Amino acid sequence: MTDARVPRRAQVVLLDDRKLDFLVQPRLLSRELLDMVASHFNLHEKEYFGLYHTDDIGNENWLSLDRKVLDHDFPRYADPIVFYFAVRFYVPSITYFREKATVELFYLQAKTLIFKGNIHCESDVVFQLGAYVLQATFGEFTNESAARNDIKKVPILPTRTLKEHPSITYCEDMVIGHYRKLEKMRKGQAIVEYLNKFRSIPTYGVHYYEVKDKGNIPWWLGMSPKGVGVYDHSDKTKPRKVYKWLQIENLYFKERKFSIEIKNLRKISEVSLDGGRQRSNSLGRRVNGQSRVLLHAWYASTTVQAKAMWTMAISQHQFYLDKRDQEEKLKTPRTLEDIANELSRSSGSLNSSMASVISDSSEPSESGHSSNGGKLCLARSGSSLILSHDGETDAYHGVSASYPGANNVLKNSNTTVFFI
Numbered sequence: 318m319t320d321a322r323v324p325r326r327a328q329v330v331l332l333d334d335r336k337l338d339f340l341v342q343p344r345l346l347s348r349e350l351l352d353m354v355a356s357h358f359n360l361h362e363k364e365y366f367g368l369y370h371t372d373d374i375g376n377e378n379w380l381s382l383d384r385k386v387l388d389h390d391f392p393r394y395a396d397p398i399v400f401y402f403a404v405r406f407y408v409p410s411i412t413y414f415r416e417k418a419t420v421e422l423f424y425l426q427a428k429t430l431i432f433k434g435n436i437h438c439e440s441d442v443v444f445q446l447g448a449y450v451l452q453a454t455f456g457e458f459t460n461e462s463a464a465r466n467d468i469k470k471v472p473i474l475p476t477r478t479l480k481e482h483p484s485i486t487y488c489e490d491m492v493i494g495h496y497r498k499l500e501k502m503r504k505g506q507a508i509v510e511y512l513n514k515f516r517s518i519p520t521y522g523v524h525y526y527e528v529k530d531k532g533n534i535p536w537w538l539g540m541s542p543k544g545v546g547v548y549d550h551s552d553k554t555k556p557r558k559v560y561k562w563l564q565i566e567n568l569y570f571k572e573r574k575f576s577i578e579i580k581n582l583r584k585i586s587e588v589s590l591d592g593g594r595q596r597s598n599s600l601g602r603r604v605n606g607q608s609r610v611l612l613h614a615w616y617a618s619t620t621v622q623a624k625a626m627w628t629m630a631i632s633q634h635q636f637y638l639d640k641r642d643q644e645e646k647l648k649t650p651r652t653l654e655d656i657a658n659e660l661s662r663s664s665g666s667l668n669s670s671m672a673s674v675i676s677d678s679s680e681p682s683e684s685g686h687s688s689n690g691g692k693l694c695l696a697r698s699g700s701s702l703i704l705s706h707d708g709e710t711d712a713y714h715g716v717s718a719s720y721p722g723a724n725n726v727l728k729n730s731n732t733t734v735f736f737i
Contacts, residue, residue: 322343323343324340324341324342324343325340325341325387325391325396325397325398326338326339326340326341326396326397326398327339327340327341327350327386327397327398327399327400328397328398328399328400329350329354329368329399329400329401329402330399330400330401330402331354331357331402332402332403332422332425332426332429333425337354337357338397339353341386341387341398343385343387344385345385345386345387346382346383346384346385346386347368347380347381347382347383347384347385347386347389348382348383350368350380350386350400351363351366351367351368351380351382351402354368354402358418358422359418360416360418360419360422361416361418362414362415362416362418362419364406364639365404365405365406365407365408365419365423366402366403366404366405366422367379367380367382367402367403367404367405368380368400368401368402368403369400369401369403369405370389370391370398370399370400370401371399371401372392372619372621372622373392374618374619376526376618376621376622376625377401377524377625378390378621378625379405379625379628379629379632380400381628390621403426404422404423404426405632406522406542406632406633406636407521407522407541407542408542408640409516409542409640410516411423411509411512411513411516411653411656412650412651412652412653412656413640413643413650414651414656415651417656417659417660417663420508420512420656420660421508421660423512424508424511424512427511427512427515428450428472428473429472431443431446431473431475431515432472432473432474432475433475434475434476434477436515436518436520436521437477437518437520437553437554438518438519438520440478440481440482440488440491441491442514442518443473443474443475443478444488444491444492444494444495445495445514446473446511446514446515447468447473447474447492447495447496448492448493448495448496448498448499449499449507449508449510449511449514450471450473450507450511451464451467451468451471451473451492451496452496452499452502452504452507453504453507453508453511454467454471455467456504457500457501458493458496458497458499458500461493464489464492464493464496465489465493468489468492468493473492474488474489474492503657503661504660504661505656505657505658505659505660505661505662505663506657506661508657508660509653509656509657509660513653519554519555520539520553520554522541522542522543523539523540523541523546523553524539524540524541524629524633525537525538525539525548525553526538526539526540526617526622526625526626526629527550527618528575528615528616528617528626529615529616530614530615530616531614531616534550535550536548536549536550536615537549537550537553538575538615538626539553539556540626540629540630540633541633542633542636542637542640543559543561543562543637544559544560544561544562544564544565545559545560545565545577545630546558546559546560547559547560560577560579560613562634562637562638564579564580565577565578565579565580565634566578566579566580566609566610567610568627568630568631568634569627570617570623570624570626570627571623572620572623573616573617573618573619573620573622573623574614574615574616574617574623575614575615575616575617575623575626575627576612576613576614576615577612577613577614577630578610578611578612578613579610579611579612579613580609580610581609581610581611
């Protein structure tokens with residue numbers, strides 16, 4: 318356990334691999350830390366994103382937004398604590414998104430997952446996706462030599478794919494073959510096509526956890542807005558079984574044990590028809606002598622992992638319910654063409670356009686500090702979060718125009734300041 322009474326240094330790794338450095342105060346909520354990070358992208362649709370840290374064996378542990386940051390379990394001597402900003406909840410279509418920044422961040426996340434091999438997909442899908450990246454980044458295909466040079470500039474070929482084929486040149490040829498076919502496709506349309514193709518991958522939106530059953534046989538459990546999937550340890554692409562949220566009665570964990578209760582619809586039907594005369598040896602709670610739910614259990618490597626699985630499952634279920642309600646209320650959804658047009662109108666690369674919002678006065682370095690040596694700071698007063706430059710009076714006059722009273726807040730001795 319960590320001491321939550323003292324400030325801790327922290328670092329947030331963004332989707333484009335830039336890093337932001339923070340001094341996290343004991344009272345800072347996880348939601349406020351996410352607000353700070355989102356402010357760097359002018360991101361308002363924060364409900365799809367989150368912050369996680371990894372444990373010693375690589376498991377992702379997502380911050381609970383209503384808890385204080387330092388109330389979570391971190392390695393005691395981690396300095397700084399490293400968080401990752403990432404997509405936590407995946408939508409069935411990008412037409413859910415209202416803002417361009419949300420689409421762009423999903424695109425960055427998708428490219429990262431493909432390149433790092435975190436999403437398993439066929440080689441031809443990788444080649445097609447790579448072609449869309451080239452079209453969105455560099456525009457029209459001009460000649461083969463230029464295309465090969467461009468492929469080297471962007472991360473589109475994962476190690477897994479390279480190992481499956483005789484040479485890098487072969488993989489480049491396959492990407493270029495698809496690239497040639499995208500003539501006259503605008504940048505926005507290429508991004509939309511990329512995300513549509515990405516969404517069709519079977520492992521889209523699944524968060525995996527390694528578990529064992531009571532026979533000590535290893536499995537993967539996959540949490541997503543669709544439900545909880547059970548995968549063979551050797552194959553993450555095709556689930557043996559998916560328990561949809563409508564089927565799940567309850568989820569809970571105790572120490573390393575993670576359990577789900579599934580509605581036994583057949584037995585419920587039998588109870589209704591036969592008045593409870595039949596008997597059942599099924600495991601679970603009973604109604605009129607019949608098993609109403611079936612219990613399935615797996616074992617995580619640690620109690621912390623079991624809790625992380627439970628937290629992810631609960632949050633994915635809630636997201637599923639929220640999106641279902643949103644679909645019923647959504648009368649005029651955006652079209653893919655609308656999104657493509659908006660993305661095409663934006664100038665410059667995604668990374669450079671997002672980096673520009675970090676500082677109005679200077680370009681940020683990779684550490685997240687401004688190149689003029691001054692640190693960015695974010696002040697908190699009540700529910701207000703105000704971005705400025707530490708010690709640079711002139712630097713935050715521009716912020717004051719957008720946030721009335723910013724100068725007074727920054728000078729207020731009761732304001733908590735978090736250095737970035």
